[in-house]
Amino acid sequence: MKNLLRFLLLFLAIATIAGCAMRPSVLPSPGGISLQDICQQYNVHWQFDAVTQVIFLEYKDHKAKALVGSTVVLLGQQKIILNAPLRRQNSTIYVPDDFESKVIGPFGAVRSRLGFRGDLSNLKVHTIILDPGHGGRDPGARGFGGVKEKDVNLDIARRLRGLLSEAGLKVIMTRNSDEFISLNERTQIAAKSDADLFISIHANSNPVHRTEGMEVYYVKTHDRRDLDEEQRQKNERIFLRRLNAKASVTLQGIVADMMYELKVAESGRLAMRIVHDAASDLEVSNRGARHCRYFVVRNTLMPAVLIETGFLTNRQEEKKLNSGEYRQKLAEAIARSILTYASSS
Numbered sequence: 444m445k446n447l448l449r450f451l452l453l454f455l456a457i458a459t460i461a462g463c464a465m466r467p468s469v470l471p472s473p474g475g476i477s478l479q480d481i482c483q484q485y486n487v488h489w490q491f492d493a494v495t496q497v498i499f500l501e502y503k504d505h506k507a508k509a510l511v512g513s514t515v516v517l518l519g520q521q522k523i524i525l526n527a528p529l530r531r532q533n534s535t536i537y538v539p540d541d542f543e544s545k546v547i548g549p550f551g552a553v554r555s556r557l558g559f560r561g562d563l564s565n566l567k568v569h570t571i572i573l574d575p576g577h578g579g580r581d582p583g584a585r586g587f588g589g590v591k592e593k594d595v596n597l598d599i600a601r602r603l604r605g606l607l608s609e610a611g612l613k614v615i616m617t618r619n620s621d622e623f624i625s626l627n628e629r630t631q632i633a634a635k636s637d638a639d640l641f642i643s644i645h646a647n648s649n650p651v652h653r654t655e656g657m658e659v660y661y662v663k664t665h666d667r668r669d670l671d672e673e674q675r676q677k678n679e680r681i682f683l684r685r686l687n688a689k690a691s692v693t694l695q696g697i698v699a700d701m702m703y704e705l706k707v708a709e710s711g712r713l714a715m716r717i718v719h720d721a722a723s724d725l726e727v728s729n730r731g732a733r734h735c736r737y738f739v740v741r742n743t744l745m746p747a748v749l750i751e752t753g754f755l756t757n758r759q760e761e762k763k764l765n766s767g768e769y770r771q772k773l774a775e776a777i778a779r780s781i782l783t784y785a786s787s788s
C-alpha cells in the first residue's frame with residue numbers, strides 16, 4: 444500500500460512537471476522559420492502570389508520557385524525536396540529547417556551580420572562614398588593613450604564598407620590606406636562618382652576632457668560665398684559633364700539649385716537618423732545633428748554628413764574607440780541607421 448501510494452505520488456509529480464513543460468506560452472507556429480526573416484537575413488528578394496500560392500525567390504542571378512503546402516522547390520531547373528512543406532499561417536509563410544541549407548545555401552548568399560529588419564529590395568540609395576577623415580601626414584585628433592584619429596576613422600570606414608556591401612550597396616572609399624588625400628580631392632572623388640550619399644567618418648576632440656558622445660554634422664544653409672566657392676563650381680562642372688548636360692548657364696544654375704535643395708533637406712534627415720539610431724544602439728550620449736560649414740560637407744553635391752563617432756580626448760571613449768569589438772559595433776549601428784534612412788521614402 445505504501446509503495447502504491449509512493450508510485451501514485453511520483454506519477455502525479457511527473458505528470459504535473461511534464462504538463463507544465465509542454466504547455467506553450469504562445470500559440471504554436473506551424474513549424475519552422477518565417478520566410479520573411481530568413482530572406483531578410485540573406486538579402487534574398489521574395490514575392491508571393493496569393494492566387495497561385497507560388498513563392499518567387501531571387502538573389503543576383505539565382506532564381507527559385509516554391510509552393511505553399513508543398514515540399515518541392517525548383518532551384519533554376521533543379522528539383523529540391525524539403526523535409527517538410529512550406530506553410531502559411533495568416534499572412535506569414537513558414538519554411539522548414541532545411542530550407543536555409545538546401546535553397547538559400549546554393550544561392551551563395553551571405554547572412555548579413557546587421558540584423559537589419561527593413562526592406563532592402565527597394566532602397567533609394569545605391570552608391571555611398573565613405574570618407575575616412577585625415578590620413579598620412581595628417582593624423583587628426585590624438586588620444587592620451589596615443590590612439591590616432593586617422594587609424595580609427597579608416598578602420599570604422601572599412602568595417603562599414605563590408606557591412607553596406609553585404610547589404611547590396613556599392614561603396615567607394617576616398618582613401619583605403621594611411622595616405623594623405625586633400626579635401627579638394629575628396630570632394631572631386633565624390634563629384635566623379637554616381638554616389639547618392641557622402642559620409643565622412645571622424646573622431647572628436649575637446650579641451651574639456653569629460654566631453655563625450657556622438658554628433659553628426661550637415662550643411663543647413665549656403666551663402667553666396669559658399670556657392671561661388673571654386674571647388675564647388677569645379678565639382679558642379681564635373682557632375683554636369685558626367686550627366687552629359689550640354690546645358691546653358693541658366694539651366695546649369697537650375698540643376699545646381701535643385702541639387703542644393705535636395706542636398707540640404709536630405710542631409711538633415713540623414714544626420715538626424717544616424718545620430719538618433721546609432722547613439723541609442725550604442726548607449727552613448729546623443730549630442731545631436733548639428734549644422735556646420737566643413738569643407739567636405741559643404742563642397743559635395745549629394746547629401747553629405749560628417750560623423751564624429753566619439754571623443755579621443757575622453758579616456759573612456761578613447762579606450763572604446765581603440766577596441767576592434769567596439770568599432771565593429773559602431774560600424775554596425777551606423778550601417779543600420781543608413782539602411783533605415785535608405786529604405787524610407
Ligand SMILES: [Zn+2]
Pocket residue numbers: 576577583584592645646
Ligand atoms: Zn577629424
